Amino acid sequence: MPAKGVMPSPTRTPGASVATEEHHAVVLDGVRRVFAVAGGRRLGRATGTAPEPVVALDGVSLSIARGSVVAIVGPSGCGKSTLLDLVCGLQRADAGHVGAVGQAVLMPQGDTLLPWATALDNAALALRVAGTPKAQARERARTELEALGLGRFTDSRPDALSGGMRQRIAVARTLLSGAPTICLDEPFGALDAITRAEAQAWLTGTLAREPRTVLLVTHDTEEAALLADRIVVLSPRPGRVVADLPVGLPHPRRATDPGVVAVRARALDALGAAGRG
Amino acid sequence: MLAALILLAVLGGWQAYAGLSGIDEFLLPSPTDVLNAAWDDRGLLWDNFRVTAEEMGVGLVVSLVLGVGLALLLHRSGALRRGLYPLLIASQTVPIVLVAPLLAAWLGYDLGPKLVIVALVCFFPIVVPTLDALSSTDPGQRKLMAGLGASRWQLLRFVEAPAALPALFTGLRLAVAVAAIAAVLAETAGSESGLGHLMTQSIPQLETARAFAAVVVLSLFSVSLYAALTLAERRVAPWAHPPKGPVL
Structure with missing residues (x-):
């Protein structure tokens, strides 16, 4: 998307043109999100310092198949939560398009x-x-x-x-x-390892019972490999997609399964490469 | 328990001083003098207590309605908040001692002017903590509600109002504590009954023990109101407090 920075009138269009393909629940197309953060000096306006824009996401394009569980992993501050906000309509993209078929509901970080x-x-x-x-x-x-x-x-x-x-x-x-798409922001991030494993197993069973399209933001590659059908790796800020890994393993999975270990290793490699780059 | 011990110690010291120093009863009555006066004048105290209790009770209800209403209004609109908050603070600098006689002249000697003064003193400690709590609800909970597509009203109904309830009770407890002073002040400025009126009458009549007895009755009433509020809060907002623990 070479023209992403100059795309006019950014919109979020539920169920509209960008998500036309029936098997896609969520489509992001060249999404860019910029936050205006006050400059180095406290009285930016008075001293003539313009607010310094921080690019949270840049050129993110993703098509998420209906009923799939997609893990979004990336270092902290890479715009993972911003991406969920965009999908759920809580923020607007500064460029590009976000489309969701039906409602997408957010489970914010922490249990709230x-x-x-x-x-x-x-x-x-x-x-x-x-x-x-x-x-x-x-x-x-x-x-x-x-x-x-x-x-x-x-x-x-x-x-x-x-x-x-x-x-x-x-x-x-x-x-x-009842939303067809649910966005989980670090749902088990605050739990200890044993409790987290139990909660993950529970979530797997729950989603088998009640299939939904799930966007799962996590910083834990093991969690991603255990729960997701697909792992999307974001780079440090500005967040861009640096790897898109299909998982393709049957449930239930264990952290020690060779397939899980292999996928996890690839996700970690992608994270590491993005961090160095 | 500790409060009772401290009270006993103070009363003991007071009794001993009044007995040993030979000070005149109309200058400093001993606790037993006060107790005797309370018993002898129980009918008088009761009649005047009912007047003051009504002023405090109705005044507090008015303050509650006014305080919550203002808090909701100022929370709803930033412009109103910027426009009205300074005036509310200014209202607290009104010298009640000077205004009370004027109010009595305008509104008469009955309940009206007392309600104005009690409400003027008591609404402020209700507005401030309630407004703060309404506008400082957890950002995660706000985000959750926004994500569920909640309306402004639903946000208030499901999140902000319950979150502000403990602060409202804190404000009410502060209001109860100052309501007695406000009622007494209002009565001294112009009234024919009430504990404040009784106190101001008793001193020049050298019935100091009766004035003290009136103070004790008023204190007991304030403490009971405060305790009742704590019990009510435990029922209405149980999540905000440990289930057991002292009422006062």
């Missing part, structure tokens, strides 16, 4: 559960926001939590739940939005 609400009411939040009456939303949330093996936590408030359970409730809340 509401501390005053029970697990049940937290899970029901997406439905409540969508206008479902309280009783009905709770009933559906209860059914979903039970189906996902979280039924015994329904009446607990988040402060009574372990980190792993909180993340699962947050994933359940995201699924209950």
Whole structure:
């Protein structure tokens, strides 16, 4: 995309032209995102220092197949979270196009559960926001939590739940939005290794039960290799796609499977090469 | 428990000083004098207490409505916040002692002017923490709601309002603590009843022990209100506090 910097009127067009191919749930085409950050001096305007633009993403093009799990890995600050914001319509691209078929719902970093609400009411939040009456939303949330093996936590408030359970409730809340595409930002990043492995296995089972298109941002190549059908590696800022690795391994996977180890090694190589470049 | 011990120690010292120094009862009544006065004048104290309790109670409800309303309004609109906040702060510099007699002249000797003064003093400690809490909700939770396509109202309903509830209670507790002073001030400026009125009447009549008894009644009422608020907060906002622990 040589002309990406000068593309006019950047838009996010849900279900529109850019995502025409039926098997694509999300399409990014030459996406660029720039943040204006105040210059070195505090009173930039007064002293005549122009704000210094920071390019978060540059020339990112991706087509994400419906029902696939795509891991986005990259060093911190490479624009991974920005990419999810763009897909979910929380930010607009400065150039290029972002298209999503149907709604894409974000699970922000950290569990962002509401501390005053029970697990049940937290899970029901997406439905409540969508206008479902309280009783009905709770009933559906209860059914979903039970189906996902979280039924015994329904009446607990988040402060009574372990980190792993909180993340699962947050994933359940995201699924209950009914959106065909869900964007998970470091869903298990704050968990210890054992809890994380359990949560990953749980997510694999959950997605087998309820297939969705998933964008999974992670800094953990092992997590990417265990969960994803495809791994997209971004370079340090400005984030560009430096590797696009199909995984093609059957589930369930273990971290020690030769296939997983090999894919992980390729992702790490790509990260390393991007970091040096 | 500790508070009771400290109180006992202070009362003991006070009683001993009043007894040993031979100081006149109308200058410094001993705790037992105050207790006797409280018993002898219980009917008088009760009647005047009801007047002051009404001023404080209704005044606090007015402050609550006004405080929450203003907090929501200023939270909703940045322009209103910039325009009104300085005025709210300025309202707190109004010298109540000077304004109270004027209010009595304008509005009469009954409940009206007292409500104005109690509300003027009490709405401010409610607005400030509530407004701060409304506008400092967790950015992650805001992002979550934005991602779910929540409206401004839904953000308030599901996130901002519950997040601000503990701060509202903090403000209410501060308001309760200053409501008694406000009511007494308002009564001294012009009234025919109430504990503040009783206090100002008792001193020139050399019934100092009765004035002290009125202060004790008022203190007990304030402390009870404060404790009741803490209990209410535990029911309404249980996530913000440990389930057990002292009420005061």
